[in-house]
Amino acid sequence: MSTPRASRHPSGRRPKRLSPSRVGLYAFLLITALFFLTPLYVMLVTSLKPMAEIRLGNIMSLPAAPTLDAWTTAWSRACTGLSCNGISAGFWNSIRILVPSVIVSIMVGATTGYAMSFWRPRGAKLLFAALMVVAFIPYQVFIYPLVRIFSQVGIANSLAGIVLVHTVFGLPTMTLLFRNHFASLPLELFKAARVDGAGFWRIFLQIMMPMAVPIAVVAVILQVTGIWNDFILGLVFAGRDNLPMTVQLNNVVNTTQGERTYNVDMAATLLTALVPLCVYFVSGRWFVRGIAAGAVKG
Amino acid sequence: MNQAPNRSSVSLRGVEIAYGPVRVLDRLDLEVAQSEFLVLLGPSGCGKSTLLNAIAGLTEVDSGEIWIGGRNVTWEEPKDRGIAMVFQSYALYPRMSVRKNMSFGLEVSGMKRPDVQRRVTEAAAILQITELLDRKPSELSGGQRQRVAIGRALVRDAGVFLFDEPLSNLDAQLRAELRTEIKRLHARLGATMIFVTHDQIEALTLADRIAVMRDRRIQQLGTPHDVYMRPANKFVATFVGSPAMSFLSGHITEGRVFETSTLRLDLSGYAFTAPPSVGMPVDLGIRPEHVVLAPGEAAAIPARVELVEPMGSDLLAWTRIGEAALTVRLSAETPVAPGDILPLMFSTRRLNLFDAQGERL
Numbered sequence: 058m059s060t061p062r063a064s065r066h067p068s069g070r071r072p073k074r075l076s077p078s079r080v081g082l083y084a085f086l087l088i089t090a091l092f093f094l095t096p097l098y099v100m101l102v103t104s105l106k107p108m109a110e111i112r113l114g115n116i117m118s119l120p121a122a123p124t125l126d127a128w129t130t131a132w133s134r135a136c137t138g139l140s141c142n143g144i145s146a147g148f149w150n151s152i153r154i155l156v157p158s159v160i161v162s163i164m165v166g167a168t169t170g171y172a173m174s175f176w177r178p179r180g181a182k183l184l185f186a187a188l189m190v191v192a193f194i195p196y197q198v199f200i201y202p203l204v205r206i207f208s209q210v211g212i213a214n215s216l217a218g219i220v221l222v223h224t225v226f227g228l229p230t231m232t233l234l235f236r237n238h239f240a241s242l243p244l245e246l247f248k249a250a251r252v253d254g255a256g257f258w259r260i261f262l263q264i265m266m267p268m269a270v271p272i273a274v275v276a277v278i279l280q281v282t283g284i285w286n287d288f289i290l291g292l293v294f295a296g297r298d299n300l301p302m303t304v305q306l307n308n309v310v311n312t313t314q315g316e317r318t319y320n321v322d323m324a325a326t327l328l329t330a331l332v333p334l335c336v337y338f339v340s341g342r343w344f345v346r347g348i349a350a351g352a353v354k355g
Numbered sequence: 356m357n358q359a360p361n362r363s364s365v366s367l368r369g370v371e372i373a374y375g376p377v378r379v380l381d382r383l384d385l386e387v388a389q390s391e392f393l394v395l396l397g398p399s400g401c402g403k404s405t406l407l408n409a410i411a412g413l414t415e416v417d418s419g420e421i422w423i424g425g426r427n428v429t430w431e432e433p434k435d436r437g438i439a440m441v442f443q444s445y446a447l448y449p450r451m452s453v454r455k456n457m458s459f460g461l462e463v464s465g466m467k468r469p470d471v472q473r474r475v476t477e478a479a480a481i482l483q484i485t486e487l488l489d490r491k492p493s494e495l496s497g498g499q500r501q502r503v504a505i506g507r508a509l510v511r512d513a514g515v516f517l518f519d520e521p522l523s524n525l526d527a528q529l530r531a532e533l534r535t536e537i538k539r540l541h542a543r544l545g546a547t548m549i550f551v552t553h554d555q556i557e558a559l560t561l562a563d564r565i566a567v568m569r570d571r572r573i574q575q576l577g578t579p580h581d582v583y584m585r586p587a588n589k590f591v592a593t594f595v596g597s598p599a600m601s602f603l604s605g606h607i608t609e610g611r612v613f614e615t616s617t618l619r620l621d622l623s624g625y626a627f628t629a630p631p632s633v634g635m636p637v638d639l640g641i642r643p644e645h646v647v648l649a650p651g652e653a654a655a656i657p658a659r660v661e662l663v664e665p666m667g668s669d670l671l672a673w674t675r676i677g678e679a680a681l682t683v684r685l686s687a688e689t690p691v692a693p694g695d696i697l698p699l700m701f702s703t704r705r706l707n708l709f710d711a712q713g714e715r716l
């Protein structure tokens with residue numbers, strides 16, 4: 058008598074995967090993508106057209122003679138208010154605001170989150186609660202008092218002022234992000250390090266931060282996009298010499314002498330959006346990896 | 356590391372700790388001698404870890420003093436107390452290699468590199484983890500991780516080793532293996548060790564003395580033999596020993612006789628701590644192995660067998676005397692089946708009597 062055996066290789070047709078619910082899902086994804094991509098498409102093609110073609114009024118058509126003129130104009134010649142140097146100055150201003158703000162706000166947030174979850178100073182819970190409450194108050198409320206304080210202290214309309222503002226306004230989110238991460242680590246790890254004689258900063262830098270790299274990546278993404286896209290704080294606190302790109306963009310778009318140069322406006326807008334866009338493209342994989350790394354222990 | 360230069364005594368004097376309104380330790384006194392192996396045994400949440408953390412300096416005391424090696428260290432940092440600690444969750448630094456895990460504390464203390472290397476190599480050899488030195492903790496099994504954690508404590512060359520349930524995340528076999536390893540280590544180093552567990556087998560096998568804790572207090576402090584044979588109260592009697600001690604409720608009658616509705620037992624051989632009064636209600640505690648079969652004996656007490664559990668080397672008979680339950684340990688060959696009536700005798704010297712408050716008589 059022969060015993061029946063399971064065959065070693067799968068055979069027969071691959072089972073069908075395209076169930077109605079799948080079709081629905083794909084349809085939904087397609088529509089969503091179209092919804093977000095259509096404006097982008099329009100902006101892109103418009104920025105590549107000369108004004109003569111734009112005047113024809115067909116916004117969906119591909120450019121007959123693609124040109125980068127509008128882009129170079131937007132970058133270096135478009136008028137923002139009185140000066141006509143394009144938005145390149147704004148770009149560099151934004152970078153100068155962005156880099157220190159991101160670094161400082163993440164360092165401060167990580168440190169406070171770490172201190173709160175492991176050292177638990179007296180009143181830490183209260184402080185944390187206060188931080189969370191403040192995070193929910195619309196920040197416009199703070200603007201006028203802060204302007205007064207800053208001019209008293211002498212950092213109104215300065216790079217230092219705007220960096221400080223971004224650090225302070227980023228603090229609740231950054232602290233929460235890092236605190237939650239550190240709170241998920243076993244307290245015994247911290248105790249072991251204390252027995253080993255490590256102090257506040259050594260535990261933070263040598264033991265806790267290496268374990269927080271995925272969270273730090275998430276923090277960088279949040280802060281870079283948030284600070285780059287900021288308009289009102291930059292307008293109020295940065296001062297005329299340091300106006301960020303978003304403010305410059307607004308000036309470009311609103312400075313109209315005669316005909317509205319749609320192609321230049323579109324190009325300037327796309328240029329401004331480039332940094333967050335790059336962050337998402339470059340870090341998307343990291344972002345997912347960071348979240349996945351947080352999900353599996355060790 | 357082979358000679359033991361620093362063996363420290365540990366002394367807790369009136370230590371109190373509260374978390375907010377919840378008091379966890381209540382005026383606790385404890386003396387641990389040099390080179391002693393003390394086990395803190397107690398159910399979950401009784402304050403064992405809190406006590407250990409207080410000795411380590413990881414938890415501040417609200418009042419009282421802690422002395423280690425003749426020094427008052429109540430307000431000193433953990434690193435200055437001359438202690439090493441091993442944790443239940445291993446607590447290895449995940450981004451560091453095994454070698455780095457073990458050398459980290461020494462490097463922090465500013466020790467010279469060759470000395471650090473020598474100590475790590477030595478400790479790794481003792482614990483047989485030399486071939487693991489360049490791995491990351493995530494590449495180790497649970498047993499290996501705990502070995503590394505013990506190694507990390509070992510290199511510190513401390514006078515006192517503190518263990519907080521180091522074996523409870525391991526499976527039974529590894530647990531037994533590391534248990535003997537720790538005992539061997541104690542013999543070799545001669546360091547003072549304080550070991551927290553809620554596993555009574557660990558406590559009985561490892562300890563020079565056991566401190567049984569419950570509800571913020573040490574219920575009994577004594578040798579494993581003392582704790583097992585002469586439990587100070589009913590809680591200790593129940594908590595230590597497996598299967599647990601059986602209890603018969605009754606009272607004392609004229610002439611030091613224990614009496615229940617179904618049996619009378621002469622207690623003249625029992626070492627009373629204080630003379631009992633006639634008529635007082637008592638609980639009689641009997642360990643399963645202190646019961647003997649006595650066929651043909653006129654004074655034997657008949658017990659009805661309800662269940663038989665073969666344990667390999669011996670067997671357990673779950674019986675009843677009247678309504679009271681009694682567990683009996685018999686040799687594996689004893690022919691016994693549910694429904695049988697066994698004639699039983701107790702060795703009076705090994706009985707345990709507890710008053711209505713549960714204190715030993």
Ligand SMILES: Nc1ncnc2c1ncn2[C@@H]1O[C@H](COP(=O)(O)OP(=O)(O)OP(=O)(O)O)[C@@H](O)[C@H]1O
Nearest residue numbers: 374377379397398399400401402403404405406553
């Ligand atoms: N940080 C804390 N805040 C408030 N209460 C705490 C804290 N740590 C411990 N406790 C409480 O103190 C009591 C003793 O805790 P401890 O950790 O010392 O118990 P344990 O004997 O080690 O228990 P286990 O065997 O479960 O580890 C428990 O009731 C616990 O709920």
Ligand SMILES: [Mg+2]
Nearest residue numbers: 403404405519
């Ligand atoms: Mg514990």
